[in-house]
Amino acid sequence: MDPNNAPNNNAKADVDSRNNTNANNHSNFSSNLTVFTITRMGNPEKANIEKSFLKKAEASVRFSPLVRQVLASSGPIVLTISSGMTSGYSAILLPQLEHENSTISINTDQASWIASMAALPMALGCILSGILLEKFGRRMAQIITAVPFIIGWALIGMATNIEMILIGRFITGLCVGLTGPASSVYIGETSDPKYRGFLLAAVSLAIAIGLFIAHLLGTFMAWQTVAYISVLMPLACIGLLVFVPESPTWLANKGYLKKAEDAFFWCRGHSLEAVEELSALMQKQSTIASEKVSWSRYKSPAFWKPLLIINLFFITTQFSGVNAVAFYSVSIMQDTVGEGMDKYVAMMIIDTIRLVMSVVACILTKKYGRRPLTNISSVGTAVSLVGLSSFLYVSKMYPAIANFSAIPLGALIGYIVFVTVGLVPLPWAMTGEVFPQSLRGVGSGISTSINFLAFFIVVKTSPSMTTYMQPYGAFLTYGCAALIGGVVLYLFLPETKGKTLQQIEDHFKGEGKKMQDDNKAGVV
Incomplete structure (x- = not known):
């Protein structure tokens, strides 16, 4: 016991x-x-x-409460794995469609649409998720989300033309947006303060697992088979959620x-x-x-303060280039090891590093607070990006420097390590913690939609940035964004480790000074 x-x-x-x-x-x-x-x-x-x-x-x-909390979290985590597979799927889909033996032929424009189609509805999905969370409950919102997830993956698997693939990608992308707020809020409301950070960090681990699975399966299997296998994740989510209760906060x-x-x-x-x-x-x-339902709730510091902080956190993460740099990771790895290195092998090495560090992030989040990890992650991310930028700039001026290929590899690995232990998992984790009880679904929906809008902006602008600013200019910009965002978060981010959700809400109302003093938290 x-x-x-x-x-x-x-x-x-x-x-x-x-x-x-x-x-x-x-x-x-x-x-x-x-x-x-x-x-x-x-x-x-x-x-x-x-x-x-x-x-x-x-x-x-x-059974111990921890076992039950892990069981309650397993459904959202499995559904989030499907989100990770959605994000990683285009990397294995496009090369197979572009192969000369493909039954569906695509051109460059169609390939770009396939790659970006899943990202288009993600922000909309987050807003809709906030509505579902408040109307139907946290648990039921995830069950509802799992159904179109299954349909989307099945459409992709059965696709005989480009239109079916695009529709399937749009549906699965919408479900990624629906999943984000629901998983964080449900885990946050069902877990003990002692375990909440670990379980919420597992959401980002699930994304890394999904990317790894999609890339691994796509290395050896046809894209249709991978899509059919992906159906199993939302199915498993429904099966797991049948055995757990609704969020007690929503029921109350x-x-x-x-x-x-x-x-x-x-x-x-x-x-x-x-x-x-x-x-x-x-x-x-x-x-x-x-209380009467009115706009005054939205004007309360308990709502707008955490909303601003989490939005800043997500924007800092995205503008540190977490997705843009990933597009260049494989080429950097190939340049370092040699042209003979298969791109799938390079991709799997990067995925493995990301996966291992996601596990480390879960452990660190359980042991240390959100603030120390945020500070270390933002500074380490900035230093790695500035180092990578400096090497690319110097090697362009002095080509002989390019022979020291271990330097960009080290900077790349350092970047993946630092960004994965803090900037990537923590905003998702804190989304399930910081919003007030009555507006948690709405707040999480708004903040995660801002995240996906920032994601779309960064991915859309990164090709232009690397063209007009060169890769070293783009990486330097991302590094500065990580550093500036980290400084602002240092000033305003409160510590939530070990605190009940009510204590966190009271803190933002100005009633939680002891929480702030005990943890040397930000000045909100």
Whole structure:
């Protein structure tokens, strides 16, 4: 049994003394919460009731809360793997379509449309996801998303002409946008503060896994086969989500208090700390229910402050060239090792580095805070890009320098390492943490749509930048963007590691000064 489910008597007494007021407001929710409340009210039979509560809690937790939280997160993570496969699919699709034996022939213009078609609807998908999250729930939004994901991949697999491929790419791209906010919000609302950073960082790991799988399968299989295999991911997501509850936060917001309590205890166990957080959640729900829905919520610092910070984070990530540099990674790898190196091998080496560092990012996010990783990642990313830019510039002036090919390779690997441990996973992780309870779906939808708009702008402008500014000029620009964005994030990014979602919301309202002071966080 998880040790959190059997706290010692001193801890119980300390929690009792701190939360007497909260318990009085929520004594009518259910038997478990009632027992907890009575113990907080100084009942003469406190000791026996508390003992009975803990015994019941111990008997009810057959699997540790961590196991259940991992199970709850597995559905969103599997669906996100399909998003990664969507992003990596064009890299294996286009070479096969351009082959002389291809049953579907394409020209250069059609190839560019295939590559960009998935990116076009991603921002729209994020906005629609915010609506689905609030109307149908976090869990159901993902089940709804999985259905068109299956249809999109099936259309690509069955395609006999370019139009079917484009339609399939558009649908899967839309689903990538739908998946982004839903996965982060659901994981954030079902996980314990101790594990939330690790589980949210696994979303970016899932993207890396999806890229790796798509490129690996495409190296050995036909593009149609890869598309059919990709159908398995959204199917598996539906199967996994059947066995987990809806987000307790969403259920509480909609007034389903008993279901919210059951879902919360299923995910978090029956520790006194968990009951304390549930009490705060219910209290917040009663406050939301008494408020009139108006634009004043959107003008609250609890909403616009995290919205600005997360938008800045996403823009910094995209304008650090995370996707643009990837397009040149294979050529840099080939130039370093030699022209005889197969481009698929070079691509798999880069994917492996990215995958390994995504695993490292999950571990680091669990151990360290968001702020230290952001600072290290932004500075390391900037230094790597400036180093790569400097080498390309000097080698253009002095061709003999080009023989030192290990330098750009080292800069490239350094870039992948630093950008993957911070700038890539953390904005996605914090999207599921920083927005207020009543507007979490809307906030995550807006911020992730900004991310995909920035993604589209960077990818669209990168060819022109490398033409008119040369690659060294483009890389220098991306490096400066990473450094400037990192400085601003250093000033304003709060630390959320180990904090409950309510503590984070209170911080942005100006009621969480202790959270800020304890973590030396930004000045928001």
